[in-house]
Amino acid sequence: MTDLDTPHTNGSTVSGVDIVLEDVVKSYPGQDKAAVDNVSMRIPAGEIVVLVGPSGCGKTTTMRMINRLIEPTSGKITIGGKDALSIDPDKLRRGIGYSIQQAGLFPHLTIAKNVGTVPGLIGWDKKKIADRTDEMLDLVGLEPDLYRERYPRQLSGGQQQRVGVARALAADPPVLLMDEPFGAVDPITRALLQDELMRLQSDLGKTIVFVTHDFNEAVKLGDRIAVLGNQSHIMQYDTPEAILAHPANDTVAGFIGADASLKQLTLTRVAEVDLLDCPTAYEDGSVDDLRTAISPRKIKWGIVLDARDRPIRWVSLHHLASATSLHDVGDPIDEVVSTQSTLQDALEALLAESSASTIVTGRRGEFRGLITIDTLVAHLSAMREEHAHDDEGGEPEQNGASEGGTPS
Numbered sequence: 001m002t003d004l005d006t007p008h009t010n011g012s013t014v015s016g017v018d019i020v021l022e023d024v025v026k027s028y029p030g031q032d033k034a035a036v037d038n039v040s041m042r043i044p045a046g047e048i049v050v051l052v053g054p055s056g057c058g059k060t061t062t063m064r065m066i067n068r069l070i071e072p073t074s075g076k077i078t079i080g081g082k083d084a085l086s087i088d089p090d091k092l093r094r095g096i097g098y099s100i101q102q103a104g105l106f107p108h109l110t111i112a113k114n115v116g117t118v119p120g121l122i123g124w125d126k127k128k129i130a131d132r133t134d135e136m137l138d139l140v141g142l143e144p145d146l147y148r149e150r151y152p153r154q155l156s157g158g159q160q161q162r163v164g165v166a167r168a169l170a171a172d173p174p175v176l177l178m179d180e181p182f183g184a185v186d187p188i189t190r191a192l193l194q195d196e197l198m199r200l201q202s203d204l205g206k207t208i209v210f211v212t213h214d215f216n217e218a219v220k221l222g223d224r225i226a227v228l229g230n231q232s233h234i235m236q237y238d239t240p241e242a243i244l245a246h247p248a249n250d251t252v253a254g255f256i257g258a259d260a261s262l263k264q265l266t267l268t269r270v271a272e273v274d275l276l277d278c279p280t281a282y283e284d285g286s287v288d289d290l291r292t293a294i295s296p297r298k299i300k301w302g303i304v305l306d307a308r309d310r311p312i313r314w315v316s317l318h319h320l321a322s323a324t325s326l327h328d329v330g331d332p333i334d335e336v337v338s339t340q341s342t343l344q345d346a347l348e349a350l351l352a353e354s355s356a357s358t359i360v361t362g363r364r365g366e367f368r369g370l371i372t373i374d375t376l377v378a379h380l381s382a383m384r385e386e387h388a389h390d391d392e393g394g395e396p397e398q399n400g401a402s403e404g405g406t407p408s
């Protein structure tokens with residue numbers, strides 16, 4: 001047990017605890033201005049709160065004071081009702097998962113040893129640590145048999161980040177601090193890791209404080225976003241929807257960028273829109289049947305699936321004209337999005353493929369349908385109309401965004 005353990009309530013998805021910062025200040029020696037000047041905020045249990053702001057504004061300092069990697073100069077921090085400054089810092093840190101850019105793995109330890117670090121420190125027995133390590137590797141999509149005995153350098157950047165998340169979660173802490181954890185990976189891997197974090201969080205309900213300077217990432221992941229200015233001054237602290245619809249001032253509006261309307265695509269998951277159906281066939285299926293299924297349709301393409309329903313190739317009527325089997329026919333599939341992806345991810349996939357539609361897969365990679373550029377356009381115009389009505393009716397906006405307040 002750590003000092004921050006909370007009883008798990010069966011059936012509840014929230015295992016996190018509240019974090020409260022009151023008048024927190026950090027002055028580094030030799031600096032004339034405080035790096036963090038009088039920050040007060042409440043981070044509700046079970047939510048992802050994203051601290052976003054320009055480089056040097058004090059995001060990392062603010063976050064690291066929560067696990068006392070940096071000691072506050074003054075102020076109070078309460079975690080799950082307990083005064084963080086009264087808990088022994090080592091004990092405190094064992095109760096708080098921490099994941100950083102480039103994963104921060106110990107290079108000389110195997111993946112299993114890395115993941116089992118905190119459980120080892122808090123005295124779990126070997127069998128429990130080994131079981132938990134495998135469970136965590138599974139959770140982040142790394143097959144334990146393949147990865148547990150490898151060393152960090154034998155993994156890709158994205159895989160190392162996954163191990164970093166597994167390690168942060170291993171002792172089941174109620175609180176997770178994540179400092180630009182996906183900052184060092186390519187955009188496609190980053191989008192996948194973000195999707196996985198969302199999936200994990202919907203099962204785990206931790207309290208997550210997430211630092212980034214990427215506003216799109218903040219909108220995608222955050223239940224709430226704190227937009228920080230110099231010295232960690234909170235310029236706005238609200239839901240992504242509210243910040244996009246009504247930026248508190250010109251600086252926040254400038255930070256959102258000129259494409260606030262497009263950013264609304266980040267607020268909707270692929271799972272929330274209707275997907276387009278498309279003819280499919282297994283590799284050992286009939287060429288004629290697939291041709292017959294495609295012929296009457298507007299989009300003259302079908303998809304070949306493997307035995308586990310995962311899409312492997314696009315096939316056109318042209319491909320099928322001379323094919324005798326569905327083995328090896330068609331074009332490989334480069335880009336897919338998952339039902340957890342946002343419409344913004346779908347737009348990026350469409351642009352990357354220069355295609356009018358992209359494939360959507362479910363949790364196990366199984367084919368779920370297509371998303372098209374028309375879906376995205378229709379969604380944006382529906383949102384615009386909804387907010388035009390909101391503005392006419394004078395209703396307060398909670399769940400949507402308007403184009404009002406976008407920067408010039």
Ligand SMILES: Nc1ncnc2c1ncn2[C@@H]1O[C@H](COP(=O)(O)OP(=O)(O)OP(=O)(O)O)[C@@H](O)[C@H]1O
Pocket residue numbers: 028029031035053054055056057058059060061062213
């Ligand atoms: N150990 C330190 N000693 C002195 N000054 C520091 C120290 N760490 C950070 N600072 C200063 O405090 C301010 C806030 O730094 P911090 O790293 O918290 O910002 P940040 O918003 O996380 O920046 P970035 O996005 O670039 O990581 C900066 O001006 C930085 O130079």
